[in-house]
Amino acid sequence: MNILGMKKKIGRVLETILTVGITALMLAGCTMADRTDVKQIKIGVTLYDQYDTFLSELMEDFNQDLTKDVTTEVYNASQSQKTQNEQVSKMIEDGCRVICVNLVDRTDPTTIIDLGRKNNVPIIFFNRELVEEDLQRWSGLYYVGADAFQSGILQGELAAVACNADPSIDKNGDGMIQYIVLEGEAGHQDAIVRTEYSVNTLIDAGVKVDKMGYAIANWNRAQAQTKVTQMIEQKGENIELVLANNDDMALGAIDAYKAAGTPRSKWPAIFGIDGTKVGLDAVQSGEMLGTVYNDRAGQAISMFRLAYALATGGKTDNLGLEDGKYIRLPYAKVTSANVGDYLDRQ
Ligand code: GAL
Numbered sequence: 598m599n600i601l602g603m604k605k606k607i608g609r610v611l612e613t614i615l616t617v618g619i620t621a622l623m624l625a626g627c628t629m630a631d632r633t634d635v636k637q638i639k640i641g642v643t644l645y646d647q648y649d650t651f652l653s654e655l656m657e658d659f660n661q662d663l664t665k666d667v668t669t670e671v672y673n674a675s676q677s678q679k680t681q682n683e684q685v686s687k688m689i690e691d692g693c694r695v696i697c698v699n700l701v702d703r704t705d706p707t708t709i710i711d712l713g714r715k716n717n718v719p720i721i722f723f724n725r726e727l728v729e730e731d732l733q734r735w736s737g738l739y740y741v742g743a744d745a746f747q748s749g750i751l752q753g754e755l756a757a758v759a760c761n762a763d764p765s766i767d768k769n770g771d772g773m774i775q776y777i778v779l780e781g782e783a784g785h786q787d788a789i790v791r792t793e794y795s796v797n798t799l800i801d802a803g804v805k806v807d808k809m810g811y812a813i814a815n816w817n818r819a820q821a822q823t824k825v826t827q828m829i830e831q832k833g834e835n836i837e838l839v840l841a842n843n844d845d846m847a848l849g850a851i852d853a854y855k856a857a858g859t860p861r862s863k864w865p866a867i868f869g870i871d872g873t874k875v876g877l878d879a880v881q882s883g884e885m886l887g888t889v890y891n892d893r894a895g896q897a898i899s900m901f902r903l904a905y906a907l908a909t910g911g912k913t914d915n916l917g918l919e920d921g922k923y924i925r926l927p928y929a930k931v932t933s934a935n936v937g938d939y940l941d942r943q
Contacts, residue, residue, distance in 0.1 A: 603771040638667045638908045639823045641688030641696040643681050645725060647673035649816060650845050651871045651891060652724065658897035664720060667905065674701050682708040690717045694908035697900055703786065710734055713754050719907045723900055724787045732922055741900045741924045744789035748870050748889050748928045752791065753798025755930055756838060756868050760804045766866045768837050773805050774804055776812060776838035777828060778811040779846040781797050791842045809836055814846045821849025835867045844869035844876030844888055851884050876941055878934045887932045888941060895926035
């Protein structure tokens with residue numbers, strides 16, 4: 598072969614190598630693009646306060662539900678609506694396909710709704726329920742939570758059964774139950790509704806009650822302890838019943854009685870709501886007479902399934918959506934009789 602022939606052959610070989618290489622690169626590029634598109638789903642989550650006991654347990658469940666093709670971006674809004682709005686904006690920029698929002702201020706969802714609508718990113722609000730008019734403002738808005746009315750009613754029923762069955766709860770024997778209420782945040786749907794329905798259910802069940810006071814303790818154990826300590830100082834051992842809007846505040850009341858050195862026989866009957874791990878332990882030990890289980894595992898899996906379906910264009914009609922927008926998990930009563938079933942789920 599002369600020099601010219603050799604040059605031509607080398608040229609053809611190089612051309613073939615180049616063509617195969619480019620095709621391989623194109624295929625690889627295509628596969629990578631497909632993988633990013635179909636298999637890598639990013640879901641954003643922002644919490645009003647990551648130190649809230651119930652929500653941190655809900656997030657533990659949510660993280661366990663995640664499938665391998667999902668990554669998450671999770672933020673703590675530290676009780677600032679402004680911070681939360683910025684987090685949602687950042688998550689949209691980062692490519693989150695759905696964002697789960699535990700609103701800081703349930704009356705102020707406008708910025709987040711507008712961001713979702715403008716960028717066509719569905720928003721699943723959870724746990725802190727916004728008003729229906731806001732949820733109707735765009736088709737890509739959803740709510741996952743529970744029915745606050747039911748939790749109040751069930752707590753009232755638990756307290757009524759205990760008061761009717763055990764005359765020793767009426768420590769001073771005046772035929773009335775002297776009670777206090779520990780409330781969550783002012784303006785929170787669960788706090789407002791639980792307080793009202795718990796007390797009304799108790800009264801409807803024929804228990805005569807005498808309200809000795811109430812305190813807002815923001816779902817928080819330490820704040821509840823401080824408030825109940827003040828009440829013990831003012832009212833001595835006269836409180837016969839504590840209705841707390843959640844377990845952490847019920848536990849704060851228990852902490853206050855322990856710190857005050859009140860003998861166990863002189864404690865009031867104490868009821869919570871949530872069935873957190875510490876709450877269930879207190880029911881098992883008998884320090885809390887009962888709680889109402891707030892189905893965090895059910896809420897977590899429902900939120901994940903809905904987010905996944907929305908992110909992948911999948912069906913949502915088999916997910917139990919009411920009015921195409923709401924998923925609400927039922928509450929359940931927990932006492933020493935069935936607490937074992939709930940502890941087994943932990
Ligand atoms: C309630 C729950 C409280 C607290 C609150 C935060 O549903 O019972 O413990 O987590 O949500 O929004």
